Amino acid sequence: AQSVAQPEDQVNVAEGNPLTVKCTYSVSGNPYLFWYVQYPNRGLQFLLKYITGDNLVKGSYGFEAEFNKSQTSFHLKKPSALVSDSALYFCAVRDLMFSGGYNKLIFGAGTRLAVHP
């Protein structure tokens, strides 16, 4: 079965410090991986995606993610955290085994990022 795991419920970081939000995946075939962010009482906003090619993917708001095939990981990173980055972050993988087409995403449980001033 295809799955995504986010091992940390919460990540705390001081403003200005680098941040990492972890994600590991298990898929059959090539992984198509996504990061979304959710602010309170809001829907999900797309941050970035990994298709193929460069292992370092750059996305919105200064975020980037590093794809590591040997470790089956897709960690979200940012060099310098902002208080406004505080939100819920979700890692997701496209379910390629789903017979109904390519629009089914499997999400992790989410990681709450808290950036302190």
Add this chain to the structure above:
Amino acid sequence: DAGVTQSPTHLIKTRGQHVTLRCSPISGHKSVSWYQQVLGQGPQFIFQYYEKEERGRGNFPDRFSARQFPNYSSELNVNALLLGDSALYLCASSGTGLAGPPYNEQFFGPGTRLTVL
């Protein structure tokens, strides 16, 4: 361009009632998917509709149904509501057809917060 819109924003129902949630995709998008996000969890896939036909269904009971209209807007219906149906219901649209490409991101609406008492 307007993003994905959903209505209503909030809804309170009692057990046994039914509810209808509405979604309008991004203009030009023909695929609509519905997800349920229970508090503290990642979104779970409910349905995908493409070109007005159900193309896939997640692990949800028959009390959940949906349809897509000729203008590609969609409704999610839930009958015989249970307390456990309380959740944020997210609609996502995508320009991706059934055959891919599998790496196109989905765009989510703000969600409808359903509370069942």
